[in-house]
Amino acid sequence: MMKLHDSFKQTLLRAFCLSSAVICLTASSSAWALFSDDEARKAILDLRKSLATTQLDLQGQIEKLKADNAELRGKVEELEKQTEEIGNSQKTYYQDLDNRLGNFEPRSITIEGVTGTVQPGEKKAYDESLKAFQAGNLKKADDGFTAFTRKYPNSPYLPLALYWGGNSKYANKDYAGAISQLQTLIKKYPNHPRIAAAMVTLGNCQLESGNKAAAKKTFSDIIAKYPDTDAAKDAQQLLSATK
Template sequence: MKKSRLLAPLFGALLFSQGAVHAADDALEQRLQRLERRVGHITELMLEVQALKRTNRELQGQVEEQQHMLERLRKKQRELYLDLDERLGRLQGAPAAAATPAPEERPAEVPAARPVPGSSPAARSSSSKPSRSAGERADYDAAYASLNPSKRRYKDAINGFNAFLAKYPQSDLADNALYWLGESYYVTQDNKSALAAFDRLLKEFPDSDKVPGALLKKGYILDAMGKRKEARNTLQQVLDQYPSSSVASMAKARLKHMKSR
């Protein structure tokens, strides 16, 4: 009997401890489940972040590719302008043409004839032109040849025309050299240098047949620089002063495009 009384508290304590253990196990299990849910949530967030990073890299790659394509299109457009200038010069051969004829198509210089007795002073003055050395012609032709569409050595053309202008500042080809120097800078997207070349042509050779083309390209460059008012004024100058030139229609089209933007 005594033994039973002694064992009763012991069993009670044992049952209580087992219950406490079960309760602790349940609490621990719940904590583990909460932690697992949190870890799972964090894992999902990490996966989402990684997916966003991957998408961002893909989009960045697409943007870079589109920028590269746009740059190539812009360069191609400039090359087309240059080629168009050359073709206009070859087809028309007019004094107001935007481009000079190719060197091999330019007429050879004819030695000035001796004045005929009784001829007018105007006739005598028109038959005399400044002499041009063979080296001068060769240097110009070498620089111009670099612009050939099959070569497109624009840096060589820039160096060649700059060297020509430094060596022959009084040459009757100086205005041509300045124009094609501006075109070379324009194609290579050096707008600041191109604008300087065209401005120099307009200032030093206001009577040159390259003036309409120089004004047209100046308008293009000013538009690209965001100077819309100056660009419109320059392009309008082409229409006002050279309405029959080969570039007048191009100036008109550009002005129309600018108004639609």
């Protein structure tokens, strides 16, 4: 009976030890698992913090690049503006120089297809007469263009002087003078770009003078020689009105 009791005690002791070992092992495993989760969370937090810091640094760099780019763009625009201003200034300077030289020495130029030598003061005389015409001072314009044609008979401005002079005389109701001047233009410069318009004025002068037959011929010539032009349209209306 004593031996059986001792054997039972030994069995219980072994079971207790085994159970304690299992409990210890389980407790140790749980502690290790808890330690690993903390480390993982800390690593994730550190990684997030690092990414956030990196993102802020990148955002700062991007903003700085944008600011630098805007500053450079502003400098480029300013340089372009300065270049344009310099170009315009140089253009004005050379135009002014060219005009100044034109007041002191003859120059060869081409005006509406007519090439010739312009004498000092010639352009000024023409410009003053044209300004008078544009301002409605037709008497002054007529006198100026008449004087110009006499003083500068070989000028490249002569076709224009005859054209505007003829229109000035027409506006002043000097129909005979206008007809003479416009016919001179048409005869001397048959291919000049102002001829079609000059012929319209000529036809009007002839009509106002009472020479309806001459006016009809002039208007018919315009329609035949310069079809599909504003001058031809005007001539067609005037021709229809004379019937």
